[in-house]
Amino acid sequence: MPKLTGAGCSAAIALALLCGCTDVPAGTQPEAAKTKDSGTAEQASADNGLFIYTVWPAFYAKEDIFEKQIGSWIRKKFPDIKVKHVHWDNPGRQYKDLIAAGTIPDIIMDNTRMNAYRYLIANDLQYDISPLVKKYNFDTGTLNPAYMAQLRSISPEGQLYGLPFTNSDFVLFYNKDIFDKFGVDYPKNGMTYDEFYELAKKLTRVEGEITYKGYSQNPGHYLNYNQLSLSPLSQEEDKANMRDPGWTKAVDNLRRFYEIPANQFDTVEKFPEGNIAMAVATVDRIATFHEQNKNLNFDIVSVPSFADAPNTSYQPNLYSMFIAKQSAKKDLAFQVMASLLSEEHQTELSREGVIGPLQSRTVQEAFGQNLPQMRGRNTGAVFASRNAMPPAARAEGLLWYDVPLHNVFAPLIFKESKDSVTAVRMIEEQSTKAIQEMKAASK
Template sequence: MTVKKKMACGFISALLVFMIGCSGSTPGSSDAKPAEDNKPSAPEALGPVSLTLFKEDTGVSAETVEQLIRKKFPQIDLLVIKSAKGTMIEDVVSGGVVPDIVSHSLGGLWKLRDLQLLSDLTPLIQTHKFDLSRFADGVVDVVKSYSDNGQQFLVMPFELNNNALFYNKDIFDRVGVDYPKDGMTWEQLYDLTKRLVRTDGNVQINGFHYNFLNVIYKNQLALPFVDPKTNKAAVNGEQWANWVKVMTAFYTIPGNQPPVDEKTAFMKNQTLAMRTGPNYMTELAASGMNWDVVSFPHFAGKEGTGSQMNAPFYTIPPAGKNKDAAFQVISYLMSDEVAIELARQGRIPILKSEAVRKEFGKGIAGLESKNISAFFKDTIAKPAPQTKYDGAAKSTFNSVLITLLGGQKDINTGLREMEEQINKQIEQEQRR
């Protein structure tokens, strides 16, 4: 075991809750070929090296990522640190360990910036000739928007979480209403929802519900929560008012009150006709439920525009000691070979390759007749301006919006309250 690995494992043992992958092939195995001096090596020629990977519990599992790396690079002495209580990325850094690769959710972007774990990957992209044109349309521009100058490539997103509209075909058949279609507007969906809501025997059938996190935080209109120029709330304006009017209208329909558990209502109880939010397609395929899916609804005048990008990512900390090797590993994890394997498991590929996309869901029994092309109908919405105060602002927006759904106050009053509360939170954070 290398010195670096001993230090890392010692830290993990001290915290008692680290979940690690300390085993691996011997770094000095005879079949490993050393890289040429002063010349970046191709993945096939990567020599013996020790790498530490921090993996948040998001996207592809840590076990899957570890297996992929070990199979392709048996010469790498790999340590995997999985995020858990006591082993969050801030715990790892405070313990003196700087991972060579960090895999994290997009929601943690500002935290990684504060921890100085983001670096511009552009030099490595150029050196290793990584082709950014392989990404789906809009991805590169979104990633560059995360940097202060709009030019740096700080993270390597590795899969998409595209929204779509799932529906229960049995409910539609029972009430005699036509199925939803690809390309619907929110207004058309509202009209369809009104036709579905009813009492069926003693059971209340709800027409449509959406997951707040997916629909609000990555809204299709790219509306910001905080103005990056003033660091003041940006929610009390005409555009947000129009968005709230459209998206709260569903809950003004008598009988379409939000369920306590949207997933249970749709998949287990089957009292919800349509929903959009997290993609649990694998569970649906195994459930025996009679369902299908169409593309995510859009706002009038914004045809073909999906949600903003919500993608977990890889990055390389500036203090990493093995950046070339780390980037070669990331490059492999972004290859068509890996993308096809993960697409077959139901992971939405971030690559635009038709060869990759046509494999989407093929490894999941029961999807053969489903309209899974719906996940690729829309383009990624342009990114909203980002600030370090967005997390608190989104939480406040969410809590006040709930009161609007229940009709406890009008939209203008709600937006004013959001604005006031967000500004107070920002002031509190600035005083810390």
């Protein structure tokens, strides 16, 4: 466990809200939501005040969820601290609003891949916590290495601007009744895409008016968090770069599933309706799928992997904690962050179905224990694969652009029947044009 010297709402609802969060297209912000502050502005500015600003996860818009997962823990371990919590809202509680009002948070929680560069760094809020890591003897080696690599990829110099908090990871759901109906053996952890493709062909059938789809997966998520560690942006220039043959490999790999007759793409949200045999979705769906159909006979296994990259899951879908450069309470903020990553607290969160960064058997074995929806499920699938490493940091000063990778499949492949090479090239060209327009506008 990390070493530090010195000093709700039901979990099912929290997981359901997380589900909604993960399906928001990359590049958008959480829906506006009114929150009740856990303190006052005066308390936040006092010597014993700590101002925490949450953007993602979106479910922290619900104050009771923030209180259950974060607020109550801080008060228990740091009884003298007065916590003020504000969640992102539009209008009035965006980064620009807090900055304009001179109310800079001490701790910021946000999506690492999506927002750290374009909001944290763009607003000059980033702060290298490496000296604090050393000062408080915090062992980052106990944390998921892919999470840490994603945090370090924010800075071309490898500076560490924050610590990972939670990850919205993926698993493969399968409908046992469909497997039983067609006499097909259940999938297992560690299977490849080729093996799942063969299962999908066996399980995709039309019987009268009922179509059974063998496999479903969100193409945007599949490409954004791809298992081949590919970046759609150039590492050295302000442009998109999808010339790596891995992009075509990844697109062709998923495309074949949707070229199985009768297995045309359908949203994974329809899995609870009972006609989809297998669907890749975020872990929180264990709770929401059960709530939507309590008679659904399903279980989970680890996501498919490429044969030449076995047991490799997706790049982190990571939410991290950052200390603002302008904070006058950096030491206190770091101690709070370190405490939130203690084995004790991470075990508490794991029992509620939250995936944290601490690589501890105790934490992993506790996963979902407090949630009746997860009893009897193969929760070991959540940790059966390692996360793919994210791309390396880009050169300093480059613009960040959220390449619309979901458009590779829809509309270019699904509606316009483009070949994979053409679809990838078109997205690259469209994105480069958009980046150049952004660059021109910024001048």
